[in-house]
Amino acid sequence: MSKAYPPDLRIDDRMIVAAALDRILYDDPDHFAAEDARTVRRLIPHSRSAWLRLGFRAERQGPSMKGEAAGIGDVRMEGDKKVVEGSVGESATWRCGQYKITNHGGDLEIWQVMSDEYAPEPKGARLEFDEKGEPERLTFFQPRDIELRIPFTSLAVGVRLGGWQPWKMVAEGGVVAG
Template sequence: MRNAAAPGLRIDDRMIVAAALDRILYDDPDRFAAEDARTVRRLIPPSRSGWLRLGFRAETQGPSMKGEAAGIGDVRMEGDKKVVEGSLGEATNWRCGQYKVANHGGDLEIWQVMSDEYAPEPKGARLEFDARGEPERLTFFQPRDIELRIPFTSLAVGVRLGGWAAWKQVAQRM
C-alpha cells in the first residue's frame, strides 16, 4: 500500500482523525456518532482507486533436507520461506495514529497499521455513506479463504476473497 506524502493532511488533522476513529470503533459496540464519521470524511482527502482492485501474496518454501545425525537421530531442515506481496488499483492511504485510511468517495476504508487483507486475523473496517453523504453503517472485513489443490502434485493455490460484514449503525439523534 502506498503512503501519501505529508502535503494535504497536517499532523493536527491526523490526530483529530485518529481520535474520531477511536471513538467510532471502540466507544459503543453497536452505534457510532455521525459527526465523528463526517469529520473523518471531511479531513481525509479523496483518492482515486481503480475500478478493479487486486492484491496478491505468494509464499514459496525452499528445498528441505532430511537425514540422520550421530547421537540425535532423524533430522529435517526446512528451506527458507519467501513471501512476495503486491497490489493493483489501490488508493492512497493516509497514516493517522494506529490507522491507515483511504477515502474512496462513497466509503472510507480503515486498517490498523500492522494489519492488512493478508493477515491471519485482518483488522479492517469500512465506513459507508449514503448518496447524500450521510454516514450509514460500519462494516468489518470478513475474508473467505479457498484452497485449490493441483491434482497429482503437492501444490496448492490459496485464494482470499474479500467481503464486508455488518458491524455498527449510525446513532440516531435524540
C-alpha cells in the same frame, strides 16, 4: 511526465482523525456518532479509485534437507520461506495514529497499521455513506479463504476473497451515549 502527489495531512488533523476513529470503533458496540464520521471524511482527502483492485501474496517454501545426526537420529531442515506481495489499483492511503485510511468517496476504508487483507486475523473496517454524503453504517472485513489443490502434485493455491459484514449503525440524533 511528473507524478502528482496528493496534499499532506497536518499532524493536528491526523490526531483528530485518530481520536474520532477510536470513538467510532471502540466507544459503543452497536452505534457510532455521525459527527465523528463526517469529521474523518472531511479531513481525509478523496483519492481516485481504480475500477479494479487486486492484491496478491505468494509464499514458497525453499528446499528442505533431511538426514541423520549422530546421537539424535533423523533430522529435517526446512528451507527459508519466500513471500512476494503486490497489488494493482491501490488508492492513496493516509496514516493517522494506529490507522491507515483511504477515502474512496462513498466509503472510507480503515485498517489497523500492522494488519491488511492477508493477515491471519485481518482488522479492517469500512465506514459507508449514503448518496447524500451522510454516514450510514460501519462494516468489518471478513475474509473467505479457499484452497485449490492441484491433483497428483504437492502444490496448492490459496485464494482469499474479501467480504464486508455489518457491524454498527449511525446513532439516532448523531450522538453516542457513553
